[in-house]
Amino acid sequence: MTSSESKSECFVYITLPRETTSVTAGRFVHTTDKRGVSTGKFAYGKSYLSRNNAVEIDPIDLKLGSATYQSARLGGVFGSLRDAGPDFWGRRLIERHSGKLGLSEVDYLLESPDDRAGALGFGLNQGPPAPLRDFNKTIQLERLQTIAQKVVREQLTESTHEAIQVQELLLIGTSMGGARPKAVVEDDLGLWIAKFPREDDRWNNPRVEHAMLELARLCGINAARSRVENVGGKDVLLVQRFDREKVSRGYFRARMFSGLTLLRAEESPLQTNNWSYVILAEQLRRIVAEPKRDAAELFRRMCFNALISNIDDHPRNHAFIAFDKEWRLSPAYDLTPSPAVSRERRDLAMDCGDLGRYANAKNLLSQSSRFLVRQDQAREVISVMADQVRSKWHGVARAQGVSEPDAKTISGAFVYGGFEL
Numbered sequence: 001m002t003s004s005e006s007k008s009e010c011f012v013y014i015t016l017p018r019e020t021t022s023v024t025a026g027r028f029v030h031t032t033d034k035r036g037v038s039t040g041k042f043a044y045g046k047s048y049l050s051r052n053n054a055v056e057i058d059p060i061d062l063k064l065g066s067a068t069y070q071s072a073r074l075g076g077v078f079g080s081l082r083d084a085g086p087d088f089w090g091r092r093l094i095e096r097h098s099g100k101l102g103l104s105e106v107d108y109l110l111e112s113p114d115d116r117a118g119a120l121g122f123g124l125n126q127g128p129p130a131p132l133r134d135f136n137k138t139i140q141l142e143r144l145q146t147i148a149q150k151v152v153r154e155q156l157t158e159s160t161h162e163a164i165q166v167q168e169l170l171l172i173g174t175s176m177g178g179a180r181p182k183a184v185v186e187d188d189l190g191l192w193i194a195k196f197p198r199e200d201d202r203w204n205n206p207r208v209e210h211a212m213l214e215l216a217r218l219c220g221i222n223a224a225r226s227r228v229e230n231v232g233g234k235d236v237l238l239v240q241r242f243d244r245e246k247v248s249r250g251y252f253r254a255r256m257f258s259g260l261t262l263l264r265a266e267e268s269p270l271q272t273n274n275w276s277y278v279i280l281a282e283q284l285r286r287i288v289a290e291p292k293r294d295a296a297e298l299f300r301r302m303c304f305n306a307l308i309s310n311i312d313d314h315p316r317n318h319a320f321i322a323f324d325k326e327w328r329l330s331p332a333y334d335l336t337p338s339p340a341v342s343r344e345r346r347d348l349a350m351d352c353g354d355l356g357r358y359a360n361a362k363n364l365l366s367q368s369s370r371f372l373v374r375q376d377q378a379r380e381v382i383s384v385m386a387d388q389v390r391s392k393w394h395g396v397a398r399a400q401g402v403s404e405p406d407a408k409t410i411s412g413a414f415v416y417g418g419f420e421l
């Protein structure tokens with residue numbers, strides 16, 4: 001092997017439907033060759049395949065079967081495994097914690113805690129570890145927020161005390177994806193993702209995101225449940241996890257993968273071919289239990305994102321879950337308005353019709369049949385939702401504690417001029 005070649009591997013565990021402990025599903029091997037090209041291989045274990053309750057990790061790249069699967073996309077990490085790993089925020093913490101740069105993709109999977117999204121786990125032992133039981137509680141939010149803030153400010157020194165704090169933060173969960181500072185916390189109802197404010201936020205993000213989830217629900221969208229808590233004078237958004245269900249003996253875990261995985265797309269904003277709601281709708285129709293329901297729901301979300309100028313609606317901000325055998329579109333999450341873009345033309349992160357990403361009613365209508373929505377129904381959805389967003393966004397925002405100055409700052413996001421051109 002030359003110095004640039006490398007190989008790492010791990011076992012992949014899965015919590016089966018209606019179980020609270022995991023079993024070993026298979027083995028993942030990641031190699032990088034001399035040219036720096038990475039490839040991943042995955043094979044289900046024989047004993048896993050012989051279980052009568054075995055389920056597929058995903059219905060795209062890793063269907064149940066005895067083949068050895070291979071992939072070179074996403075740096076050689078199968079989409080659904082990558083979806084179970086940390087993103088920008090989690091990677092940053094793991095690097096701090098390990099003190100190493102240049103961790104391998106397998107290192108990121110192994111170093112991240114097991115409160116990750118979905119039903120998968122990773123480890124070096126053939127048998128899975130015991131399930132995580134000690135989650136941080138919502139009452140510890142203030143402390144978590146202080147540590148998260150230090151990480152954002154890069155203020156953590158190398159002192160042992162600080163290092164221990166980062167370790168604690170890691171233990172409580174940053175496997176969740178995304179770029180914003182967050183942690184996983186528990187209360188009597190179950191698990192929540194705590195999304196902390198950042199000092200460079202232009203408005204009260206937690207309250208605004210909470211208001212957008214409420215507004216989406218008013219517009220008939222199945223949105224994640226959320227609430228805002230004030231800790232130490234700062235608002236923190238708590239989004240209830242839709243991939244966990246609390247039961248007396250622990251947690252049921254839904255399998256989960258992102259829109260990026262379903263699209264077989266790359267995640268770099270420089271390689272966005274296939275980033276498309278239309279393709280996502282066609283792909284979801286092949287894999288969900290109720291294509292008509294979920295495709296129409298995706299259509300509504302696309303319209304809603306256009307109406308609130310949520311231009312951060314990239315394929316990782318869409319997901320699919322399965323508590324049992326059958327897959328469905330997950331509740332909507334990570335909804336953010338963007339007021340500071342052109343008044344005439346705004347583009348979503350994904351194609352939404354014949355005119356590409358243009359957040360415009362005609363464009364949204366142009367491919368409605370691919371979402372199994374008739375033209376007349378699609379027109380109705382758009383006009384009713386535009387009225388709702390226009391007339392309700394301000395009231396909802398204020399009712400959820402968004403200040404009047406913040407409401408003014410975000411006002412340009414709603415039903416912008418180019419939407420109905």
Ligand SMILES: Nc1ncnc2c1ncn2[C@@H]1O[C@H](COP(=O)(O)OP(=O)(O)O)[C@@H](O)[C@H]1O
Binds near residue numbers: 117177193243316319
């Ligand atoms: N309510 C939820 N339940 C389960 N997983 C979620 C939920 N909300 C978000 N996620 C997962 O966590 C990731 C990060 O959350 P997100 O709200 O998108 O954060 P960010 O604003 O940092 O992108 C998402 O990409 C998704 O995989």
Ligand SMILES: [Mg+2]
Binds near residue numbers: 177178179316334
């Ligand atoms: Mg996100």
